[in-house]
Each structure stands twice: as structure tokens, then as C-alpha cells.
Amino acid sequence: MSTATVTESPSEVLVEIRDLVIGIQRTRADRLILVDSADFDIRRGEILGLVGESGSGKTMVCRSLIGTLKRRSATIFGGTIMFDGMDLAKIDERRWRSVRGNRIGYVPQSALTGPNPVMTIGGQLVEAVRCNRNRTERDARKRAMELLDLVHIRRPEVVYDQYPFQLSGGMRQRVMIAAALAQDPDIILADEPTTGLDVTVQAEIMKLLREIRTEFNMSVVLVSHDLALIDDVCDRLVVMHGGTCVEVGSVKEVAQNPKHPYTIALNRARIELATPGTQLITIRGNPPGVGEWPSGCRFSERCEFVQDDCRVGASPPLLEVESNHWSACIHAGELGAASE
Amino acid sequence: MMFGFEKGTTQVSLSMPPADVTDIAADSTQAGPRPQPIWERILRRTGRAVIVAFWVMVVAFMLIRLAPGDPVSAALGGEASPETVAALRTQLGLDVDPITQFWKYLWAFTQGDLGSSLLSGVPVTEMLKTNLPVTLWLIAITVTMTMIVSIPLAVFIALVRIPALPYVFRTLTAIGLALPSFLVALLLLYQFGLIWGIAPIFGYEPGFPANLHYLWLPALVNCVVLVPVLSRVLYSSILDTLDEEFVETGVIRGVKSYRFFWFYVLRPSLAPTVVLLSYMMGVMVGSTVILESIFALPGIGRELVTAVSMRDYPVVQGIILVFGVLVVFLSLLGDIVASLLDPRVKLT
Amino acid sequence: MTLVEAGAADWFDVKGTTPKGKQARRLKDGTIGMIVGGAMLGILLLMGILVPLLSPYESDQSVDMPFMPPSSTFLFGSDGLGRDVFLRVFSSVYLDLGVAFLGVIIPFTLGTIIGIGLAMSRSKKLNAVVGSVIDGINAFPLLVLAIALIAILGPGLQSVVIALSLTNWARYARLSRTRAQVVKQQGYIEAAQTLGYSKPRILFKHLVPNVSSETTAYGLSDLILVILLIASLSFLGLGAQPPTPEWGAMISDGRPTLQMAWWPVVFPGLALCWAGVALSFIAEGVTRRERDVKS
Numbered sequence: 001m002s003t004a005t006v007t008e009s010p011s012e013v014l015v016e017i018r019d020l021v022i023g024i025q026r027t028r029a030d031r032l033i034l035v036d037s038a039d040f041d042i043r044r045g046e047i048l049g050l051v052g053e054s055g056s057g058k059t060m061v062c063r064s065l066i067g068t069l070k071r072r073s074a075t076i077f078g079g080t081i082m083f084d085g086m087d088l089a090k091i092d093e094r095r096w097r098s099v100r101g102n103r104i105g106y107v108p109q110s111a112l113t114g115p116n117p118v119m120t121i122g123g124q125l126v127e128a129v130r131c132n133r134n135r136t137e138r139d140a141r142k143r144a145m146e147l148l149d150l151v152h153i154r155r156p157e158v159v160y161d162q163y164p165f166q167l168s169g170g171m172r173q174r175v176m177i178a179a180a181l182a183q184d185p186d187i188i189l190a191d192e193p194t195t196g197l198d199v200t201v202q203a204e205i206m207k208l209l210r211e212i213r214t215e216f217n218m219s220v221v222l223v224s225h226d227l228a229l230i231d232d233v234c235d236r237l238v239v240m241h242g243g244t245c246v247e248v249g250s251v252k253e254v255a256q257n258p259k260h261p262y263t264i265a266l267n268r269a270r271i272e273l274a275t276p277g278t279q280l281i282t283i284r285g286n287p288p289g290v291g292e293w294p295s296g297c298r299f300s301e302r303c304e305f306v307q308d309d310c311r312v313g314a315s316p317p318l319l320e321v322e323s324n325h326w327s328a329c330i331h332a333g334e335l336g337a338a339s340e
Numbered sequence: 341m342m343f344g345f346e347k348g349t350t351q352v353s354l355s356m357p358p359a360d361v362t363d364i365a366a367d368s369t370q371a372g373p374r375p376q377p378i379w380e381r382i383l384r385r386t387g388r389a390v391i392v393a394f395w396v397m398v399v400a401f402m403l404i405r406l407a408p409g410d411p412v413s414a415a416l417g418g419e420a421s422p423e424t425v426a427a428l429r430t431q432l433g434l435d436v437d438p439i440t441q442f443w444k445y446l447w448a449f450t451q452g453d454l455g456s457s458l459l460s461g462v463p464v465t466e467m468l469k470t471n472l473p474v475t476l477w478l479i480a481i482t483v484t485m486t487m488i489v490s491i492p493l494a495v496f497i498a499l500v501r502i503p504a505l506p507y508v509f510r511t512l513t514a515i516g517l518a519l520p521s522f523l524v525a526l527l528l529l530y531q532f533g534l535i536w537g538i539a540p541i542f543g544y545e546p547g548f549p550a551n552l553h554y555l556w557l558p559a560l561v562n563c564v565v566l567v568p569v570l571s572r573v574l575y576s577s578i579l580d581t582l583d584e585e586f587v588e589t590g591v592i593r594g595v596k597s598y599r600f601f602w603f604y605v606l607r608p609s610l611a612p613t614v615v616l617l618s619y620m621m622g623v624m625v626g627s628t629v630i631l632e633s634i635f636a637l638p639g640i641g642r643e644l645v646t647a648v649s650m651r652d653y654p655v656v657q658g659i660i661l662v663f664g665v666l667v668v669f670l671s672l673l674g675d676i677v678a679s680l681l682d683p684r685v686k687l688t
Numbered sequence: 689m690t691l692v693e694a695g696a697a698d699w700f701d702v703k704g705t706t707p708k709g710k711q712a713r714r715l716k717d718g719t720i721g722m723i724v725g726g727a728m729l730g731i732l733l734l735m736g737i738l739v740p741l742l743s744p745y746e747s748d749q750s751v752d753m754p755f756m757p758p759s760s761t762f763l764f765g766s767d768g769l770g771r772d773v774f775l776r777v778f779s780s781v782y783l784d785l786g787v788a789f790l791g792v793i794i795p796f797t798l799g800t801i802i803g804i805g806l807a808m809s810r811s812k813k814l815n816a817v818v819g820s821v822i823d824g825i826n827a828f829p830l831l832v833l834a835i836a837l838i839a840i841l842g843p844g845l846q847s848v849v850i851a852l853s854l855t856n857w858a859r860y861a862r863l864s865r866t867r868a869q870v871v872k873q874q875g876y877i878e879a880a881q882t883l884g885y886s887k888p889r890i891l892f893k894h895l896v897p898n899v900s901s902e903t904t905a906y907g908l909s910d911l912i913l914v915i916l917l918i919a920s921l922s923f924l925g926l927g928a929q930p931p932t933p934e935w936g937a938m939i940s941d942g943r944p945t946l947q948m949a950w951w952p953v954v955f956p957g958l959a960l961c962w963a964g965v966a967l968s969f970i971a972e973g974v975t976r977r978e979r980d981v982k983s
Contacts, residue, residue, distance in 0.1 A: 071591075647839070664824070
């Protein structure tokens with residue numbers, strides 16, 4: 001049974017993403033759609049988790065927030081990303097330059113290749129500090145040291161002159177977080193920031209991200225496929241499947257009272273995983289390939305509660321099923337009983 | 341002459357740090373020991389080059405003595421009387437045991453004495469004074485020309501991105517590797533020198549801007565082979581770089597274009613090219629022997645060929661020693677440049 | 689679009705531009721290159737048999753006026769002594785390729801034995817000394833060392849092969865020593881030792897095949913270098929001596945009269961390039977395959 005638990009009052013909305021469509025223009029007439037109808041908000045001071053299997057479009061959504069879709073040959077075909085009165089989906093490269101790094105910071109995926117290998121840590125931080133803002137060399141250096149201190153790197157004066165290859169993976173990722181903080185951004189995007197890191201180091205990095213959020217009242221968008229990680233760190237959660245957002249809500253709500261069969265399956269797979277002696281439950285089938293989406297709900301082919309009306313029409317939109325809890329399942333109301 | 345990818349060598353020298361999975365024990369907040377300063381690493385690499393240079397001397401000494409056949413009778417021809425042979429042996433210091441010979445040879449070397457020509461009596465060091473600069477200039481101009489052409493070419497092809505280009509490029513490289521440089525030299529000399537008259541057929545003038553007139557065509561011949569190979573390596577390494585995440589970091593940071601191009605595209609890509617160039621130095625230096633002969637340039641390569649045909653064996657030994665040492669130090673230079681460009685390159 | 693105007697993001701429109709499908713895959717793994725290279729080499733080898741066999745003349749026989757341009761009777765014309773260039777070019781095929789083959793296979797064998805021997809040996813001193821000598825030899829340009837040795841051995845193709853054997857082994861030795869050391873570290877050698885297999889069995893069943901697969905790929909590209917090296921030496925008058933039909937020597941022969949008659953130089957040159965390109969394509973394919981197998 002569902003109980004309307006609104007724990008915190010919704011804070012100020014920083015970014016409003018509506019009906020975002022991202023794809024690749026292959027030829028003049030041929031568009032490959034990677035993401036359609038991404039629909040969620042980013043609120044000030046929250047850690048928002050973006051989960052989904054590979055191919056669900058989470059990385060694309062993340063890239064659209066820093067304007068580097070082009071690197072993946074993708075473009076935004078529709079929708080809006082409202083941020084501080086600007087529509088990030090439409091602004092040009094020149095405007096982007098004042099947003100990227102300044103207002104929205106980015107922590108790269110791999111600690112191994114994230115930092116520039118041919119520049120010293122100090123050089124990269126100074127670069128991050130000085131870009132877009134006129135600071136003197138000395139001032140920038142001071143700020144870089146501060147930043148290293150902020151991410152709890154001991155002996156920053158040593159690290160300052162080192163090259164990335166001389167640092168451990170965890171250190172490198174700390175440095176990248178420091179660089180993302182350089183301009184006091186409103187939002188930090190972290191696309192699977194702990195890939196390839198040891199589990200204990202992973203936890204340290206997550207702890208650091210949480211600290212930063214509290215200290216600066218920043219928003220953090222954490223892209224991950226690791227539900228356990230998201231559970232630990234995040235406040236709210238966006239679940240993506242087949243290029244759409246299927247469920248949005250607070251972590252607690254989504255974990256205890258999921259309103260989409262995909263999330264239910266994800267939760268179950270996780271719980272079973274944690275119980276020794278039981279058979280491993282996985283979600284049926286593979287995530288639908290890009291461009292091979294079924295009509296209707298894209299989860300319909302894998303869904304255990306599937307009904308005939310699930311398979312027709314367009315992909316169902318997100319609906320607020322409870323306050324601050326959205327689901328894209330047309331039978332969301334019936335799920336409560338089924339999931340018990 | 342010929343240039344080969346020495347398989348494995350370029351990959352080996354660009355040693356990447358191990359994956360992060362291995363640093364389980366590493367504390368992610370604690371800096372490691374202060375890194376070794378760059379000059380210290382350069383010094384160590386130079387020390388190693390000096391050791392190799394010593395072994396180059398040993399080899400130059402041994403090969404002449406261990407080779408089947410006798411240099412003295414080869415020098416004098418079949419009809420020399422035993423007395424003449426014995427006299428020459430004494431003159432060359434071949435009448436004592438090899439170990440003593442070697443110490444004498446080393447001692448003489450430290451005194452700046454590489455022996456003298458059998459024919460003219462001119463000390464080899466004297467010959468080097470006039471001939472070595474020609475060869476060095478030829479190498480310097482070749483390297484400069486190659487870089488001037490290869491870098492923009494590779495960048496252009498990497499950024500323009502025509503799908504068929506990699507295959508065209510690969511085919512051209514395969515052909516470039518198989519072209520005999522003496523043939524290219526002959527044909528270019530014929531076309532540029534005789535038909536168009538825009539290059540001198542022979543002759544040389546020392547001193548920098550003046551010698552350019554005589555050296556640009558031989559350097560061009562070397563480029564015909566070097567450019568496809570090097571620009572192909574640079575091209576694929578630029579593509580690799582562009583695929584890396586730090587490039588995106590740079591964009592997000594809003595790095596200025598020219599700075600971005602240097603620090604985020606070109607510099608991280610250049611090291612393998614420089615390392616390859618320094619490996620190819622040996623082959624390129626070898627090819628100057630042929631080029632100097634064809635273009636009648638008074639360099640040490642042509643001197644070597646003359647000395648060989650005259651059986652002037654002290655000159656042969658002196659010149660190959662210089663060639664060996666030259667290659668050792670050129671590849672030292674290449675390694676140093678590569679490690680200055682990219683700190684990941686190990687200097688060992 | 690100048691560099692500064694273009695936003696940094698314009699620098700990397702990277703993905704999705706390589707051709708797809710079977711054709712592309714075959715281009716990619718070097719199969720097409722190997723087929724083309726193999727065909728080119730096959731044609732050359734076939735002509736090398738057929739032409740001297742079917743020609744009514746001898747390669748050093750004067751058959752026409754000197755310097756007759758290419759015609760329907762003499763496809764490649766005649767050289768300064770009135771010899772048939774067509775016949776001479778194809779008479780050289782087996783000489784050039786054969787000498788090059790010898791010049792690779794002897795150093796290959798020597799180098800592999802020495803390299804594996806060093807890797808197996810426990811003596812640090814031996815490794816240090818021989819390793820240094822190897823480094824010392826490898827520092828020299830191959831051509832320079834070969835020229836120096838020929839100064840003592842006297843010119844001739846035989847000397848070329850000896851010179852190559854004395855110098856080029858060092859490259860193979862270095863390669864196979866490094867490779868053998870790597871292979872030695874790998875689990876299966878240890879496993880074989882634990883199972884109590886005899887040393888020779890481990891050596892020949894595991895070590896040698898593993899090491900030689902890599903050196904073979906290098907040897908193939910080395911063959912190109914050696915072909916060019918032999919021609920270069922002959923061109924300098926240190927290899928094949930006239931009237932032996934050999935490409936480098938023929939080019940050297942025709943050089944003084946290049947202005948008057950291009951064909952005695954260009955056709956042997958083309959044959960040389962043809963052989964080189966054929967092997968180059970094959971080598972490229974083999975290396976590519978090797979890399980694919982590994983990664």
C-alpha cells in the first residue's frame with residue numbers, strides 16, 4: 001500500500017529538463033534517436049542519481065548538460081533544458097563556454113584518462129581556475145592549492161608539481177573533482193566517476209562528493225549503473241530505460257514503493273543478489289537496442305506485468321503518481337499490490 | 341634506403357602506468373614520494389647512451405678483426421711481398437695481441453686520434469672536421485623537413501576525417517617502406533636537376549643558408565619515405581588522443597583554441613612519433629651514405645664508400661665508429677625530446 | 689574557419705566515420721592487402737621462371753643495338769650493351785629474392801638461438817656482455833656495418849650474405865630474448881615445469897614456437913629492408929658484380945646514361961619496388977593479424 005511520504009519540501013529547481021530528444025543525424029532523412037522524452041528536474045543542493053543499463057541514454061543526457069554531445073556525433077532534436085533563464089538545448093558554442101566549467105562542473109569517468117597526461121596537476125588546476133576569469137598567476141596558484149586542500153589531498157605542494165601518471169587513481173579523481181570545483185559551479189556532473197577504482201577508494205570519492213554538496217550547497221548529478229552506490233549517496237533518483245525516463249522520485253520512495261516494473265525488477269535483482277543461497281534473479285531479456293524500440297512501453301517485452309494496452313501507441317509519458325514521484329507506467333496504480 | 345617499423349619498439353617505450361585496480365593499498369589522499377626531477381632522468385639516460393657508445397667502439401673494433409679475411413692483405417692486394425705486409429701490420433698496430441690493440445685503440449681515441457688514412461696519411465679526425473658537418477646538416481634538414489610536412493598533414497587528415505583515408509594512408513606507407521631511396525634519388529635528381537634545372541646535380545658549399553641549396557633535394561628523398569610512415573603514426577595517435585576523456589575535460593574547461601590544440605591534441609600525441617623517428621634515425625643515417633654518393637656530397641657517408649673501395653681500412657673503422665656514436669646520440673636526443681613532450685615516456 | 693574561431697568542441701567530431709561491413713573488415717584485418725601482396729609476389733616469381741625459360745636469348749647476350757627504346761620485340765628495350773632489359777629484369781628475380789631470403793634466414797636462425805639461449809641462461813655476466821654487444825651492433829646503421837665488412841671481405845653477393853649474417857642477427861637476438869623472457873614468465877611454462885616435462889620439450893614445444901611467431905612477423909618486414917639493402921649495396925658496386933643480372937647493379941649500370949635512356953634504370957627499379965610493395969602488403973597483413981590475435 002502506498003503512503004504519501006513527502007519528507008522534504010521541494011527546494012528550488014535549478015535545471016528543468018522537458019521532453020528532451022537526442023539522436024544522431026545519420027543522413028539527411030535518417031535519424032537515429034538515442035533518447036526521447038527525458039523529463040526531470042535538478043534541484044539545488046541535491047544529489048541526483050541517474051541510473052540505467054548501458055544504452056539507456058543516461059550518458060547522452062549527461063552530455064547534453066555540458067554541451068559535448070557533438071563528441072559523440074549526437075545532437076539535440078527537441079525539448080528544453082532550462083537553466084537560469086537559458087535553454088541549454090538551443091544555445092550556441094559561445095554561450096556554452098560561459099556555462100561549461102563555470103556554472104556546471106564535470107568530473108570525468110575514468111581517473112586513468114581524465115586528467116591531461118602531459119600537464120602537471122597544478123598546471124591543470126590553474127588552467128581551470130583562470131579560464132573565463134581573469135586572475136593573476138599567483139592568485140590562481142593560491143586558489144589551486146585551496147582546491148587541493150578542499151578535496152583533502154595532503155601535501156598539496158608536492159602534488160601540485162606532479163604529473164597524473166605519478167598519482168594513484170583515487171588521487172587523480174580527487175584532483176578532477178578539485179578542477180570541477182574551480183569556478184564554484186552550481187552543478188557538478190559526475191559520469192560514473194568511480195570506474196576502475198578500488199571499492200574502498202570508491203567510497204572515499206562518494207563521501208567527498210557528499211561533503212562538497214553540503215559545504216557549498218551544490219547539486220551533484222551522479223550517473224551510474226550501480227544501484228547500491230546510488231542508494232547510499234543520492235537524494236533523488238532518475239531511472240532510465242530505452243531512452244526514456246521511466247521513474248523519478250526520492251531514493252527512499254523509489255526503493256520502498258517503486259512505481260515502474262523496471263524499477264521493481266531492478267530492486268528485486270539487487271535484493272536477491274544480497275541474499276546468499278537464493279537463485280540469482282536477473283531481468284528478463286536484454287535492454288532494447290537503440291533504434292529497435294518496441295511500440296508502446298519500451299519495457300513491455302521484458303515486463304512480467306505486461307498487458308495488451310502496454311504494447312500500443314507511443315512510449316508512455318511520465319505521470320506524477322504520487323506527490324514528487326513520477327512513473328511512466330500506465331498501470332502504475334495497479335503495481336502496489338503486484339509488487340508485494 | 342629503407343625504413344622499417346621496428347615492431348614492438350614504439351609500444352614498449354611508451355610505458356603507461358598500471359591500471360588502478362592494482363593500487364589497492366594506495367591512500368587516495370596521500371602524495372607519493374617526490375618525483376625524480378627531469379634532469380636527473382635525462383642524466384641517467386645520457387649515462388646509458390655513453391655506455392652503449394662504448395660498446396659501439398668495441399663492436400667497431402671487433403668487427404674489423406673478427407671478420408673472415410685479412411684487412412692488410414685486402415688493402416695491399418694479392419701481390420704484396422711478405423715484408424710489405426709485415427710493415428703495414430706494424431704500422432697499423434696489428435702485430436700485437438688483440439687485447440693490447442684494444443687498449444691502444446681506446447687510448448688513442450681519448451687522445452682524439454682515430455688513425456690516419458693509408459693512402460693520404462691524413463688523420464681521420466681531420467677528414468671528419470670537413471665531412472661530418474655535411475652529414476649532420478643533411479640529417480638536420482631531413483628531420484626538419486619531415487616534421488614540417490608530417491605534422492600538418494597528420495593533423496589535417498585526423499581532423500578532416502574522410503572514411504577512405506586510413507586505407508589510402510596505409511597503402512602509401514606500405515609503398516613508402518618498399519621504395520629504394522637510391523632509385524628515388526636518381527629519378528628526382530634526373531627530374532629536378534637535369535630536366536627542370538632547379539637543383540644542383542653535384543657540389544656543395546659549407547655554411548648554413550648556402551648549403552640548403554645543395555641539401556634540399558637529398559633531404560626530400562628521405563622525406564618521401566619518412567613522411568608517410570611518420571604522419572601515419574602521428575595520425576593514429578591523434579585519433580587515439582581525441583578519443584580520450586581528458587580532451588572533453590579540456591573543452592568543458594573552456595581552454596582557448598590554440599592552447600587546447602597544443603596541450604590537449606598535439607602534445608599528448610607527438611611522443612610516439614618522436615620515439616619512432618629516433619628509432620628510424622639509424623636507418624636514415626644509413627641512407628645518407630647512399631644519398632651522399634649519388635648527390636656527390638662531401639659527407640662521411642661518401643667518404644666511407646670511397647674508403648671501402650680503396651681498402652683504406654683505418655678510415656673505414658674511424659667512420660663507422662662515428663656513425664655508430666652518431667646514431668646512439670641521435671636516439672638519445674629523440675628520447676629526451678619525447679620525454680619532455682610527454683612525461684609518461686620512460687627514460688631508461 | 690580559423691583555428692581560434694572554431695570552438696574547441698569542433699576539434700573532435702570523431703565517431704562513426706569508418707566504413708562498415710565485410711569489405712571494411714577485410715580491409716581492416718589486412719586480408720585484402722595480403723591477397724594483393726601475394727598476387728603481386730606470385731606474378732613476379734612466375735615471371736622469374738617463365739621469362740628466362742622461354743626467352744631464346746641469354747641474359748648477358750647482346751641481342752640488339754644499344755639503347756633501343758622499348759618496342760614490341762623488346763618490351764623493356766635494350767641497355768648500353770644491347771642486352772634485353774626485359775630478360776635481365778626477370779632473370780634477377782630469384783637471385784635478388786634468394787639472396788635476400790638467405791640474408792634473413794641465417795641471421796634469423798642465429799639470432800633466435802642466441803636470444804633464447806640468453807633468456808634461458810642463468811649467467812648474469814653472459815647476459816650483460818652479450819646484451820651489450822647486441823646493443824652495440826644494433827646502434828649501427830645496418831648498411832654502414834655491411835659496407836665496412838665488405839671492405840674486408842671484398843665485394844660480391846657472397847660477402848653481402850656473410851656481412852648480413854654477422855650483423856643482423858643482433859636485431860633478432862634482442863627481439864627473441866625479450867620475447868622469451870616474457871614467455872618464460874607466463875603460467876604455462878611454469879605449469880609444464882611442474883608437470884615434470886623435460887627441458888628440451890618445454891623449449892621446443894612452448895618457448896620456440898611462441899618466440900618465433902613474433903620474430904617471423906619482424907623477419908617479413910626485415911626481408912623488405914634486406915632486399916633494398918642488397919640492391920643498395922650492388923648499386924654502390926659492393927654487391928653483385930657485372931655482368932650478373934641484379935636490379936641494383938643494373939640501375940647502377942644504367943645511371944651514367946640515364947639522360948639518354950631511362951629504361952635500363954626504370955624497369956629494374958620498378959621490379960625492385962614491385963617486390964618490395966608486395967612483401968610490404970603481406971607484412972602489413974601479418975602484423976595486423978598478429979595484433980588482432982593478441983588483443
